[in-house]
Amino acid sequence: MDRNSPSSLINAVDTHLLETVGVAPAQATPTELMQAVAQVAREQLSRRWVATQRREQDEKARRVYYLSMEFLIGRTLGNALAALGLADGAAQAVTQHAQKLEDVAEREPDAALGNGGLGRLAACFLDSMATLGLPSFGYGIRYEYGMFAQSIQQGCQVEYPDPWLADGTPWEFPRAGITYPVRFGGWVEHQGHQGGKALWRHAGEVAAKAYDMVVPGHGTSKVSTLRLWKAVAPAHIDLHAFNTGDYARAASVKNEYENISWVLYPNDSTPAGRELRLRQEYFFVAASVQDILARHLDEYGTLANLADKVAMHLNDTHPAIAVAELMRVLCDEQDMAWEQAWSITQRVFSYTNHTLMPEALETWPVSLMQHVLPRHLEIIFRINQAFLDFAAAQRPGELGFLSRLSLVDESGERRVRMAHLSIVGSHKVNGVSALHSELLVKTIFADFAALWPERFTNMTNGVTPRRWLAQANPGLAGLLDRTLGAKWRLDLDQLQALRELRGNEGFRAEFMAVKRANKARLAEHIARSTGIAVDPASLFDVQVKRIHEYKRQLLNVLHLVARYQAILAHPNAGWVPRTAIFAGKAASSYAAAKSIIRLIHDVGSVINRDARVAGLLKVVFVPNYGVSVAEVIMPGADLSEQISTAGTEASGTGNMKLALNGALTIGTDDGANIEIRQQVGDDNIFIFGLKTPEVQALRASGYQPMRWYEGNPQLKHVLDAIAGGTFSPEEPGRYRGLVDSLLWGGDHYLLLADFASYAETQLRVDALFRQSGEWASRAIANVAGMGAFSSDRTIREYAQQIWGMTPAP
Numbered sequence: 001m002d003r004n005s006p007s008s009l010i011n012a013v014d015t016h017l018l019e020t021v022g023v024a025p026a027q028a029t030p031t032e033l034m035q036a037v038a039q040v041a042r043e044q045l046s047r048r049w050v051a052t053q054r055r056e057q058d059e060k061a062r063r064v065y066y067l068s069m070e071f072l073i074g075r076t077l078g079n080a081l082a083a084l085g086l087a088d089g090a091a092q093a094v095t096q097h098a099q100k101l102e103d104v105a106e107r108e109p110d111a112a113l114g115n116g117g118l119g120r121l122a123a124c125f126l127d128s129m130a131t132l133g134l135p136s137f138g139y140g141i142r143y144e145y146g147m148f149a150q151s152i153q154q155g156c157q158v159e160y161p162d163p164w165l166a167d168g169t170p171w172e173f174p175r176a177g178i179t180y181p182v183r184f185g186g187w188v189e190h191q192g193h194q195g196g197k198a199l200w201r202h203a204g205e206v207a208a209k210a211y212d213m214v215v216p217g218h219g220t221s222k223v224s225t226l227r228l229w230k231a232v233a234p235a236h237i238d239l240h241a242f243n244t245g246d247y248a249r250a251a252s253v254k255n256e257y258e259n260i261s262w263v264l265y266p267n268d269s270t271p272a273g274r275e276l277r278l279r280q281e282y283f284f285v286a287a288s289v290q291d292i293l294a295r296h297l298d299e300y301g302t303l304a305n306l307a308d309k310v311a312m313h314l315n316d317t318h319p320a321i322a323v324a325e326l327m328r329v330l331c332d333e334q335d336m337a338w339e340q341a342w343s344i345t346q347r348v349f350s351y352t353n354h355t356l357m358p359e360a361l362e363t364w365p366v367s368l369m370q371h372v373l374p375r376h377l378e379i380i381f382r383i384n385q386a387f388l389d390f391a392a393a394q395r396p397g398e399l400g401f402l403s404r405l406s407l408v409d410e411s412g413e414r415r416v417r418m419a420h421l422s423i424v425g426s427h428k429v430n431g432v433s434a435l436h437s438e439l440l441v442k443t444i445f446a447d448f449a450a451l452w453p454e455r456f457t458n459m460t461n462g463v464t465p466r467r468w469l470a471q472a473n474p475g476l477a478g479l480l481d482r483t484l485g486a487k488w489r490l491d492l493d494q495l496q497a498l499r500e501l502r503g504n505e506g507f508r509a510e511f512m513a514v515k516r517a518n519k520a521r522l523a524e525h526i527a528r529s530t531g532i533a534v535d536p537a538s539l540f541d542v543q544v545k546r547i548h549e550y551k552r553q554l555l556n557v558l559h560l561v562a563r564y565q566a567i568l569a570h571p572n573a574g575w576v577p578r579t580a581i582f583a584g585k586a587a588s589s590y591a592a593a594k595s596i597i598r599l600i601h602d603v604g605s606v607i608n609r610d611a612r613v614a615g616l617l618k619v620v621f622v623p624n625y626g627v628s629v630a631e632v633i634m635p636g637a638d639l640s641e642q643i644s645t646a647g648t649e650a651s652g653t654g655n656m657k658l659a660l661n662g663a664l665t666i667g668t669d670d671g672a673n674i675e676i677r678q679q680v681g682d683d684n685i686f687i688f689g690l691k692t693p694e695v696q697a698l699r700a701s702g703y704q705p706m707r708w709y710e711g712n713p714q715l716k717h718v719l720d721a722i723a724g725g726t727f728s729p730e731e732p733g734r735y736r737g738l739v740d741s742l743l744w745g746g747d748h749y750l751l752l753a754d755f756a757s758y759a760e761t762q763l764r765v766d767a768l769f770r771q772s773g774e775w776a777s778r779a780i781a782n783v784a785g786m787g788a789f790s791s792d793r794t795i796r797e798y799a800q801q802i803w804g805m806t807p808a809p
Contacts, residue, residue, distance in 0.1 A: 004084075004089060008089075009040065009090060010093045014036075028097055030104050033099055034107040035170060052221070052223050056135045062804065063309070064311045065137050065310065065312045066313050068119070068315035070315075071111075071114055072122070073126075073226070074111065076108065076213075080214075082470060111171075111213075113141075113143055122140075125795055126138050126224060127218075127464040127791065128462075128792045128795040130216060130223060131217040133220055133807060134799055134805055137226075137227055138215070143262070144163070145162050147162070148585070149161065155598045173211065179209050181234075183205045184373070185372060207233070214226075231261040232257075260276070268589070278364055306348060314426070323422065324373075327341055327383070347427055349426040350428040350430070351422040351425075356440070356648060363415040366408065394451060419444075431459075432672075438458075441456050457801060463790070475518060476518075483501070493788075502778075508776040508777065511776060515635075519540055522536075522636030525633075530620050530622065532608060534620060535579065535615065538579045540637050542641060542663065543556050543580075543641035547585060547590075551644050553600065556580070556643065557599055558718050559759055561721060565721070575617075576769050578616070582621045592741070599722070602727040634657045635662075637663040638664070645670070646690055650671055651672040652673065655667065659786055663782065665685045668690075673687070679786070680782050689754035705742055723735060
């Protein structure tokens with residue numbers, strides 16, 4: 001019998017309820033049903049997975065190893081069922097228990113392995129690597145609590161632990177036999193003369209234990225691996241201390257080392273937090289390098305061909321210490337000559353940069369690295385000396401050039417520049433959008449690009465259509481299936497055919513019916529999570545992303561206050577009803593971002609209670625933003641806010657997900673917005689504000705925010721209201737500091753300079769939304785233009801141009 005037939009799946013689910021979950025099928029709860037359905041999928045994925053690993057070993061395949069601090073994979077069940085072709089059968093199986101599959105799937109907690117775009121990008125890439133048949137592993141940390149769960153109390157962000165593993169997960173496979181030692185601290189001895197063989201006399205050791213998660217490919221039987229490391233103390237407790245009653249000391253060793261894999265991005269505003277962050281980065285890198293080399297030696301018996309069979313990719317600088325770690329292992333443990341080891345290292349590594357802001361580039365104090373990783377600091381110094389000797393030979397006597405290039409920043413506290421280590425230790429460095437990659441070689445890495453112009457390239461980001469259209473938006477996916485066939489899931493360029501249907505009234509009506517249903521679903525989620533009722537017929541204006549000053553949620557708020565004031569002044573001006581939807585987390589130590597969250601709530605509280613604007617404007621903040629929340633918000637959005645200061649956003653991927661689901665973008669000419677504009681057409685996107693050269697020119701000329709404040713009565717009225725306590729009457733001075741940071745603190749991200757253009761462009765949004773047919777046509781044009789932003793295209797380019805691999809056709 002076909003094990004994927006509905007009757008077989010019904011029997012399989014009931015069998016797992018009885019034998020694996022341990023419950024009578026007739027009494028199964030939705031959570032228990034989720035566990036049973038997951039076990040059915042797990043069985044089939046396991047078979048594919050084992051076959052994939054065996055085939056790659058037999059073929060002696062070249063593999064890519066993707067090193068990332070984050071993998072924001074979200075829920076796994078829906079994606080696994082889709083990859084296996086089990087979704088319909090599973091839906092019938094749970095129907096036998098009077099449940100809906102979507103309700104059952106919601107019982108799975110989001111995997112708390114990431115926070116924002118960096119981690120979600122890594123998850124999309126793993127999906128595409130598996131789908132394209134690339135032999136691949138992802139490597140990261142098995143965080144027990146993730147970053148934090150966000151709740152809102154009196155408008156303020158409050159952080160709670162996110163115990164996503166509290167009840168276990170059916171998607172991980174503990175690898176009891178795969179454990180590696182990771183060492184810290186101590187000192188280094190050199191045998192013989194200075195520079196002889198190095199012996200690292202470490203002061204502490206933790207075990208890295210492997211847990212694997214499966215990454216199914218779509219349209220293929222191949223399955224890739226996400227290997228996550230858990231920190232385990234070598235000795236769990238001090239038994240002598242325990243037996244003498246000193247219970248705190250008995251557990252201290254366990255806690256000291258196992259906290260490495262507790263929480264994603266520990267608060268780094270304290271010395272202890274910074275040290276823990278560095279330990280985390282080295283912990284997962286050291287375990288991963290040992291695992292990669294062990295696999296390679298098992299298959300080949302030599303490391304001489306490592307660069308021919310292994311590509312290690314650094315997703316941002318968090319894993320950059322891998323460059324020094326590979327050199328340490330090759331030279332200190334494998335007795336390889338420095339020159340040979342360095343040649344292999346440079347050919348093995350490649351590096352993706354994710355920021356243009358110098359202040360966001362990761363650096364570590366030399367003193368901290370000396371304390372935590374003394375041997376690695378020595379290696380970095382040696383790499384740096386050889387590199388500076390090479391650079392000095394290219395441009396003799398240019399001390400400023402060498403100072404800018406150095407892996408160690410000597411101005412003030414000496415710090416190791418991890419981006420510089422990544423560039424010097426890699427054969428390819430890429431940005432993540434055309435503008436970003438261009439600016440990398442013109443600004444922050446211009447000196448490196450002068451030495452190695454061929455080392456720098458661009459890989460514009462992408463998102464997986466399986467998660468962000470097929471799974472998140474089944475209504476639109478069904479319409480596309482009926483219109484185009486189902487192959488768009490594996491070839492997103494097929495969406496181009498929708499351009500011919502922009503003027504088709506029947507298709508536009510079906511398209512907008514899907515959008516209305518998605519908006520109704522989003523309105524229900526908003527009501528459940530915030531208690532605020534919103535009108536699905538209003539324009540859903542969405543800004544969902546990490547809360548950060550450069551992403552300019554505050555500019556959005558300024559416009560909403562201006563809109564509120566304008567409605568009060570001109571109530572009969574024919575306003576388009578609008579619901580402004582925010583979501584996102586602020587880093588726990590980021591005071592300004594937390595203040596912006598509170599301002600959003602205070603502004604919303606005043607506006608939402610004011611009967612004079614009832615039905616015309618609502619402001620909501622959806623708490624605890626993550627992948628599953630995004631899967632509800634993205635399909636329901638009409639307008640996508642991508643409003644970072646030009647030249648600050650590397651790429652963005654939320655912009656791609658929202659456009660793919662039929663939202664129109666309002667944004668600056670920044671990051672991938674530029675390429676979205678080129679793909680969808682200038683008429684189908686709302687671009688405003690200063691462009692990157694204009695931003696640079698304004699700053700160079702001496703930007704004076706007060707001139708913009710005094711010169712724009714509308715802007716002045718908005719800022720005066722916020723600073724004067726209109727939205728915080730119980731504490732009138734609550735936002736005085738926030739406003740002063742704009743007026744007197746330099747307005748670093750040029751909110752005041754872009755305000756007038758932004759507000760004017762929002763009026764153009766209103767004008768188009770009034771023309772429902774034309775809005776539908778332009779929304780369809782956005783979906784049609786998104787083929788270029790599939791992560792399949794991105795990974796194909798990585799494979800061919802950086803990793804030296806051939807993806808499946």
